[in-house]
Amino acid sequence: MEKDSILLVEHEYQDRLAWSDFLENRGYHIQAVGDGALALERLKSQEYKLIIANDQAPGLSGSDIVRKMDGKVPVILVSSDASVDQAVEAMKSGARDFLLKPVSAQILGAVVGRALGVSKSNGTPRAGGKSPVKIITQDDRMKRCLEVVDSVADSKAAVLISGESGTGKELFARQIHYSSSRKDKNFVAVNVAALPETLLESELFGHEKGAFTGAINRKIGKFELANGGTLLLDEITEMDIGLQAKLLRVLQESEVDRVGGTSPVNVDVRVVATTNRDVEQAIADGKFRSDLYYRLAVIPLKLPPLRERSSDVILLAEHFIRKYNARDGKNVKGLTKNAQNTLLNLDWPGNVRELENTIERAVLLCKGDHIDHNDLFMEPPPPKALPRQDSIPSVSTTLREMEEQMIYQALDQTEGNRTHAAQILGISVRTLRNKLNEYQAKA
Numbered sequence: 158m159e160k161d162s163i164l165l166v167e168h169e170y171q172d173r174l175a176w177s178d179f180l181e182n183r184g185y186h187i188q189a190v191g192d193g194a195l196a197l198e199r200l201k202s203q204e205y206k207l208i209i210a211n212d213q214a215p216g217l218s219g220s221d222i223v224r225k226m227d228g229k230v231p232v233i234l235v236s237s238d239a240s241v242d243q244a245v246e247a248m249k250s251g252a253r254d255f256l257l258k259p260v261s262a263q264i265l266g267a268v269v270g271r272a273l274g275v276s277k278s279n280g281t282p283r284a285g286g287k288s289p290v291k292i293i294t295q296d297d298r299m300k301r302c303l304e305v306v307d308s309v310a311d312s313k314a315a316v317l318i319s320g321e322s323g324t325g326k327e328l329f330a331r332q333i334h335y336s337s338s339r340k341d342k343n344f345v346a347v348n349v350a351a352l353p354e355t356l357l358e359s360e361l362f363g364h365e366k367g368a369f370t371g372a373i374n375r376k377i378g379k380f381e382l383a384n385g386g387t388l389l390l391d392e393i394t395e396m397d398i399g400l401q402a403k404l405l406r407v408l409q410e411s412e413v414d415r416v417g418g419t420s421p422v423n424v425d426v427r428v429v430a431t432t433n434r435d436v437e438q439a440i441a442d443g444k445f446r447s448d449l450y451y452r453l454a455v456i457p458l459k460l461p462p463l464r465e466r467s468s469d470v471i472l473l474a475e476h477f478i479r480k481y482n483a484r485d486g487k488n489v490k491g492l493t494k495n496a497q498n499t500l501l502n503l504d505w506p507g508n509v510r511e512l513e514n515t516i517e518r519a520v521l522l523c524k525g526d527h528i529d530h531n532d533l534f535m536e537p538p539p540p541k542a543l544p545r546q547d548s549i550p551s552v553s554t555t556l557r558e559m560e561e562q563m564i565y566q567a568l569d570q571t572e573g574n575r576t577h578a579a580q581i582l583g584i585s586v587r588t589l590r591n592k593l594n595e596y597q598a599k600a
Contacts, residue, residue, distance in 0.1 A: 160186040161273050162203070166196040166210040166219065167235070172258070175344055176209070178331065179262050180269065182340060193217025197225070205230055207253075207272050212236040223251045231272050235260065238374075259377045262343045262386065290332045292325065293476050296466040302329065302458050309456050310336035315408065316429045317393075317453045319436065320460030322583050323508030326431040327389065329458060333429055334387040342386030345379050350395035350585040351576060358400055359416050362407070368417025380413045383426045393430040393453065394439050395585045401446045408452050428453065433583060463505040463512060470500050473509060477516035478528070489523050495530045507581040564592055 163180060167173040168191050177189045188203070190196050194216030196208075208226065210219030212234050217225075219234040226232055231253035253272045256264065294300060309316070310333055318326045327346065334344045352360055359368075363378030379388060390396075396404065407413050408428060412421040430453045439445035463470065471492070478489050492500070496519075505511055519532040564582065571577040579589045 160184060161206040162186045162188070163207045163209060163269070164196060164199060164205045165189040166191075166193055166208065166214050166222065168192060168211060168214050171346055172260075174346065176260075176265060178335075178344055179265065179341075182335060183266060183269075185269070191215075193219070193222060196222065200225075200230075207269065208232045209269070210234060213238075219252075220250060227251070233268060233272060259382050261382075262341065266341070290328060290335050292328055292332060293469070293473055294466070295468040295472055296461065298461050299466065299469070302460060303332070305456065305458060306333050306336060309333075311338055313427050314455040315427070315453045316456040316458060317436075317450075318429065318431045318458045318460065320431075320433065321462045321508055322433045322579070322581070323510035324460040324462055325509055326433075326460060327391065329460065330387070330389045330429040330431065334427075337387070337427070339386050339427060343383050344387050344389070345383040346389040346391060347379050348391045348576070348586070350392040350579075350587045354397045354400065357396070358403065361400075361404070362413045362415055363418075363422075364416035365418050368415070372417065375415075378413060378415065380407060380424045380426055381422060384424050385426075387427045387429060390428060390430040392432060392585055394432045394434040394436060394445050395587055398444065398446065401449050405446065405449045405452060408449075433585075463508040467501060470505075470512065471497055473512055474500055474516050477513050478520060481517050481520040485521065487520050487523070488526075489520050489528060490526045491528070493527045493529045496528050496533060499530045499533060506583060511581060560592075561596055564589065564596075 163185050165173060165176060165180075165187055167176065167189065170191070173189050173191065177187045180187050188199060188205075190199060191214075193210070193214045196210070196214075197217055200208075208222060208230055210222045210232055212219035213236065219232065219236075223232045223234065228251055232251070233254045233256065234252045235256045235258060237258040254268050256268060292299070292303060294303075306329065316330075316333060318329050320326055330346075331344060334340060347360065349357065359372075359376060359378065361378050361380060363381055364372050364376050366372060366375050390404075403414075407424070410421070411425065412423050414421050436445060436450055436454075440447050440450060474492060474497075478491065481487065482489055500512070500515075507514075515533055516528075518535070519528045522535075523529075523532045564578070567578040567581045568575070570581065575589055576586055579586045582589065
């Protein structure tokens with residue numbers, strides 16, 4: 158049976174990811190974009206059965222999309238800040254439904270099903286629904302990790318996944334969620350390192366109206382949004398030591414205290430945490446609580462880096478070729494032997510994420526039927542000239558300059574995206590931010 162195709166227009170990354178996963182799991186085909194202008198381009202080339210659009214989307218708002226569709230395609234509007242009058246006006250202008258954030262998985266599923274004429278089932282995925290997660294591996298250690306996931310998926314035990322950036326920690330977290338009985342509830346991800354310490358508590362636990370300057374409305378935290386489902390705490394070792402104590406209490410008591418709140422709120426959440434750090438060293442340095450570690454690491458998983466998984470390199474590369482062939486309408490048939498040898502001889506400091514970026518670029522640049530060595534790189538690395546003996550600076554200066562150069566190269570490669578640059582470099586976003594501030598102060 159052909160899947161119903163839905164266009165999701167949502168500029169908030171976490172919601173876009175969570176809703177895409179949830180709807181894919183219910184058997185829908187989802188195309189998700191971050192702004193209305195890009196949505197309009199998609200609508201010119203493809204037909205959809207339904208559009209879900211944030212009314213604050215940049216480029217073209219959800220209300221603008223409703224007017225442009227003029228009833229040809231049903232549109233569900235979503236807003237994080239709207240009055241009853243605005244919702245009524247949206248429905249009058251032609252919106253099929255109007256949802257106010259935060260939107261639970263159950264409500265989203267019911268509204269989408271109603272819009273498409275699908276009868277509501279007992280909260281189970283529609284026929285043909287399956288996990289959107291696909292972990293591709295031939296490596297024995299990765300297979301053992303997957304066996305552990307299958308064994309513990311239906312428990313509520315916390316899981317701590319460690320490994321270098323780009324090894325697939327979030328993918329494993331999603332695999333845990335979609336292999337469990339919680340798969341029809343929300344999967345909510347929070348990047349701990351990406352949020353300032355002053356905002357993280359409110360983001361996780363929520364706040365009441367008037368709790369602090371600027372708190373003009375009540376905010377539901379990520380724990381409450383994930384109620385009944387799974388919460389991913391990415392880069393957990395970057396959390397401030399004071400906030401760690403509050404997180405520990407939530408895990409022990411299964412209740413959260415909103416900032417400015419007077420009574421706790423009960424939550425039923427399965428927590429999966431990830432880190433690219435040496436946790437034992439962080440504990441020894443006084444940066445991570447040992448009691449929180451033991452609470453999170455009921456089930457510890459350690460993912461090996463790609464350089465130790467040579468059997469997966471070509472397998473993953475071929476998977477990414479198929480993926481980007483389908484996305485971009487290309488017809489690349491595979492890799493030449495020369496390209497395969499090149500891929501196998503690289504260290505992949507950015508791991509699977511770096512490999513995927515390399516193959517995505519190669520698929521786009523490839524002029525023939527097969528990707529060759531020259532297609533893998535925009536330009537060959539420049540030859541390194543040896544400095545004259547009398548001009549060699551001190552070792553410490555050289556290392557600092559090399560570090561600074563690597564950081565700016567990563568930012569150039571990711572077009573200024575600090576999160577992606579930090580992942581390539583194997584450091585946290587907070588560390589990257591501190592380094593950049595240091596360079597600016599020096600300048």
